[in-house]
Amino acid sequence: MTVRDIAIRYGFIALLVGLIIFFTLATDGFASPQAAVFIFQSVAITGVLALGVTATLVVGGFDLSIGSVATTAMMASAYVLVVLEQNALVAVLACLAIGVLVGLINGFLIVYMRVPDLLATLGMMFLLVGLQRIPTEGRSIATGMTMPDGTVANGTFSPAFLALGRHRFDFFIPSLIPVSVVVLLVLAVLIWFFLEYTRFGRMMYAVGSNPKAAELAGAPVKAYKIWAYVISGVFASIGGILLAARLGRGDIASGNNLLLDAVAAALIGFAVLGAAKPNAFGTTIGALFVGVLLQGLTMMNAPYYTQDFVKGVVLVVALVFTFALSHRGRS
Amino acid sequence: MSFTRRTLGKMAMGLIGASCLMGMPAIAADMPAPFDKPGDVKIALVRYLSTGDFFQAYLSGVEAQAKALGVDLRVLDSRQDAALQADMVDQAIALGVQGIIIQHGLTESMKEAAQRAVDAGIKVVAFDVNVENDAIPQIEQSDRDLARLALEQAIADNGESWKAGYVYVAGIAPLDRRNETWVEFKGKYPGIEEVAMFGTLDNPIANSVANQARSVLTANPGIQVMFAPYDEFAKGVKIAVDEAGMSKDIKIYSADISTSDIAAMREPDSAWAATAATNPAVVGQVSVRALAQLLAGEDPGKSVIVPPTLITQKQLIDNDIKNMEELSAKLPQFAHADVAMPEWMPNPNE
Numbered sequence: 001m002t003v004r005d006i007a008i009r010y011g012f013i014a015l016l017v018g019l020i021i022f023f024t025l026a027t028d029g030f031a032s033p034q035a036a037v038f039i040f041q042s043v044a045i046t047g048v049l050a051l052g053v054t055a056t057l058v059v060g061g062f063d064l065s066i067g068s069v070a071t072t073a074m075m076a077s078a079y080v081l082v083v084l085e086q087n088a089l090v091a092v093l094a095c096l097a098i099g100v101l102v103g104l105i106n107g108f109l110i111v112y113m114r115v116p117d118l119l120a121t122l123g124m125m126f127l128l129v130g131l132q133r134i135p136t137e138g139r140s141i142a143t144g145m146t147m148p149d150g151t152v153a154n155g156t157f158s159p160a161f162l163a164l165g166r167h168r169f170d171f172f173i174p175s176l177i178p179v180s181v182v183v184l185l186v187l188a189v190l191i192w193f194f195l196e197y198t199r200f201g202r203m204m205y206a207v208g209s210n211p212k213a214a215e216l217a218g219a220p221v222k223a224y225k226i227w228a229y230v231i232s233g234v235f236a237s238i239g240g241i242l243l244a245a246r247l248g249r250g251d252i253a254s255g256n257n258l259l260l261d262a263v264a265a266a267l268i269g270f271a272v273l274g275a276a277k278p279n280a281f282g283t284t285i286g287a288l289f290v291g292v293l294l295q296g297l298t299m300m301n302a303p304y305y306t307q308d309f310v311k312g313v314v315l316v317v318a319l320v321f322t323f324a325l326s327h328r329g330r331s
Numbered sequence: 332m333s334f335t336r337r338t339l340g341k342m343a344m345g346l347i348g349a350s351c352l353m354g355m356p357a358i359a360a361d362m363p364a365p366f367d368k369p370g371d372v373k374i375a376l377v378r379y380l381s382t383g384d385f386f387q388a389y390l391s392g393v394e395a396q397a398k399a400l401g402v403d404l405r406v407l408d409s410r411q412d413a414a415l416q417a418d419m420v421d422q423a424i425a426l427g428v429q430g431i432i433i434q435h436g437l438t439e440s441m442k443e444a445a446q447r448a449v450d451a452g453i454k455v456v457a458f459d460v461n462v463e464n465d466a467i468p469q470i471e472q473s474d475r476d477l478a479r480l481a482l483e484q485a486i487a488d489n490g491e492s493w494k495a496g497y498v499y500v501a502g503i504a505p506l507d508r509r510n511e512t513w514v515e516f517k518g519k520y521p522g523i524e525e526v527a528m529f530g531t532l533d534n535p536i537a538n539s540v541a542n543q544a545r546s547v548l549t550a551n552p553g554i555q556v557m558f559a560p561y562d563e564f565a566k567g568v569k570i571a572v573d574e575a576g577m578s579k580d581i582k583i584y585s586a587d588i589s590t591s592d593i594a595a596m597r598e599p600d601s602a603w604a605a606t607a608a609t610n611p612a613v614v615g616q617v618s619v620r621a622l623a624q625l626l627a628g629e630d631p632g633k634s635v636i637v638p639p640t641l642i643t644q645k646q647l648i649d650n651d652i653k654n655m656e657e658l659s660a661k662l663p664q665f666a667h668a669d670v671a672m673p674e675w676m677p678n679p680n681e
Contacts, residue, residue, distance in 0.1 A: 144593070145590050152656070243538060247537055298547060299546045301550075307531070
C-alpha cells in the first residue's frame, strides 16, 4: 500500500480521532462517557435517517422525502396517542405503516411511473408537509389541546412511548445509554450486515452500479429499487418515532434540516475507509463525525452560524476524498 | 374552519341564547354609529402568516371580537405570499369593506397597498408590520416587556448574581427586541454572568436546541439560570436539563406559552420556572377593537400595546391549570387586556 492509499483509506478516521483529541484538550468535560453518549444521542435521529437514505443511494436512487416522513410519523404518533387515545404499540405500528406506505408509493412512482427519483420524492416531501397539518388544521399536538371542533384532546403520551426517547440503559454507569442510541447502533449493524453480506444486499449494489447488466443477469431490478425506498421510508419513520418520544408532543415541522443532515452524513460516509460508494459503516461514522464537531464547537461557545459553515466544509472535504483521491471516483 | 352540523347547531344555540339574554335593541341604542347597525359593517383580516398555534389563536380572538360586535368578518389569507397579500388588500377594497386589519407582512409590499386602502376611505390597523403610515395605528405586543417580566422573576427567585446560559439567534425581530432587554439587565446587574450563548432555528427547533444545550451544560456545569426568551428554545433547554439530571439545579425563564408548554412547566421538579406571555387571542381582540374605535370616529392612538402577563410554575400548579383555555379562565389578566376598551365596546369574554 502506498502512502496515498493509506491516506485515502484511513484519512477520515484519523481526522475524527484528531478532532476528538483536540476537543478533549480544548474543553472541560468532552472526554467523559456522558459526553460520548450525548454526542451519539445528538446524531441518533439523523443517523437513522441517513442509514435509510444510504439504502436508496445503493440502488442508484435518492430519497428527498425522509425528513418529512420523519415529521409526519412524529405527528401521526402524537395524533394516535393524544387524539385517538391509543397505546404506544398502536402508535409505533401506525408510524411504521406510514413509512412502508410512503416507501411503496415512492418506489411505484419511480419504477412504474418513470418519474425521476429526485422529482418523485420532492413531490412526496411537499405532499407530506401539507398532509401532516390537515388533521389538526395546522396546530401542534399536545395533551389538553383544543381540536378544530372545539373538543379537548385528553390522551397522553404514554410512559411506554416516552421511554423510547427517555429511558436509559445501564452500561457500567447506571442509566447511561438512551434508547435512541441503541436503536441507531442496532439498525446500523443490521443494515451493514444486510448490504455487505446478504445476497439481497449485494444485488442492490449490482442494481445501483449497472441496472441494465443486473437486469440482463436476471435480477428483478424493479423489486430491488422499490425495496430500497421501503427501507428508507421505514427508517425515516423510526427516526420520527424517536423524535416524538424525545419531544413528548407532535410538532409542526418540515424536517428539512433532518433531511439535509442525513444526506450529509451519508455522503461523508462515501469517504470513510476509501469506500467511494454508499455504505452503512461510513454513514454511521459520517453522522458521528458531524456530531463530534457540532457538540465540540458548542462546548467551545462557537455561535450557531459557524456550525453550518463547518458542516459544509466537512462535506466538501469528504467529497474531495471520494472523487479526487480515490481511483474509483475517476471512472 | 370546517362547519359540521354540530358546530352550526351550537353557534345557532349560542346566538339565540345571547340575543335572549342581552336584548338586542337595548345594546344597539348604546352603540355609536356605525355599530348601531352592526350587520351592515364589513371588515377584512388580511393575513401574511397563518400556520401555527399562535396564528390560530390570533384568528380565534379576531373572530370572537367581531362576533361580539356583530360585524361581518372576511378572512383573506395569503399564506406567506407577499405579493398576494397586497393583491388581497385591493380585493378587500373591491368587496366594499369599511375596515381592514393587516396581520404581518413585509413593509415593502404592504406600504402602498395600505395607502390605497386609506385613500379609498377605509380604516386600517396593522399588527406586527410597519406600513409607515400615520393614519394606520400599530397593534404591538411588547417584546421588551416580555423579557423584562421574565428577568425580574429570575432576579426575584435567584437574587442578583448568578451564572447564566442564554439562548439567542440574531436577526429575528422579536428576539432582537428581547435581546435588548437582556443586554440592559446584564448592565444593570453586574452579578449576572453570561457563561454561554447558543441557539439555532433548525427545525424541529426544540430538538436542535436540546442537543446544543446538552453540550453547554457539560462544558459549564455551574449554570444556575437559563434565559430562553422563546418557548421552543425553553422546551429544548428543558429536555437537555432533564437528560443531564440537573432539573433541581437549574431554573429556566422564557417567553410565550402554549398548551404543551404548560404541561412541561407542570411536570414534577420541572426546571421551567416562569414564562412571560401575551395571549395571541387577546391581541386578535385588541386588533378588532382598535379598528372599531377608528370606525366609530375615536382615536385608539398611534401604537396600541398589548401588555404581557407573567406566568409562574406555582400559579399553574396552585390553580390546576392544564391548557390555554383554563389559563384564560383562571388568570383573568391573561384572558383580557384593558386596551382599546371604550365604554360601549362589548367584551367577548363575557
